[in-house]
Amino acid sequence: MSQQGKRPLNVLQKAINKEVSVRLKMDLEYRGRMSNVDPYMNVILVDATEYSGGNPSANYGKVVIRGNNVLFVKISSNFQI
Numbered sequence: 001m002s003q004q005g006k007r008p009l010n011v012l013q014k015a016i017n018k019e020v021s022v023r024l025k026m027d028l029e030y031r032g033r034m035s036n037v038d039p040y041m042n043v044i045l046v047d048a049t050e051y052s053g054g055n056p057s058a059n060y061g062k063v064v065i066r067g068n069n070v071l072f073v074k075i076s077s078n079f080q081i
Contacts, residue, residue: 012037012073019076020045024069028052032063034073041067 012034020034022043032048048063049056 009037009039009041011075012041012043015075021074022065023071023074024065025071026069030063030065032060035062038067041070041073043067043070043073 016034016036018034019031020043021029021031022045023029029051030045030048031051032045034043035046036044043065045063045065046061048060050058050060050063
């Protein structure tokens with residue numbers, strides 16, 4: 001990895017169609033394949049699973065997550081920047 005900083009939005013855009021985990025401020029987590037992200041960090045996940053307290057609580061075909069609710073996005077470990 002270079003010493004020059006990477007812009008978070010560029011990293012997320014390169015991770016489209018990869019598996020991600022999105023943690024929300026309200027202590028929920030969604031895991032699925034990121035199909036899109038916009039400059040406000042609104043995220044669309046497909047084949048998403050909702051986790052509450054570390055346990056799966058629901059499955060969804062598509063989830064739209066508003067960017068101001070996002071605490072962090074974790075890209076699957078096999079993704080290269």
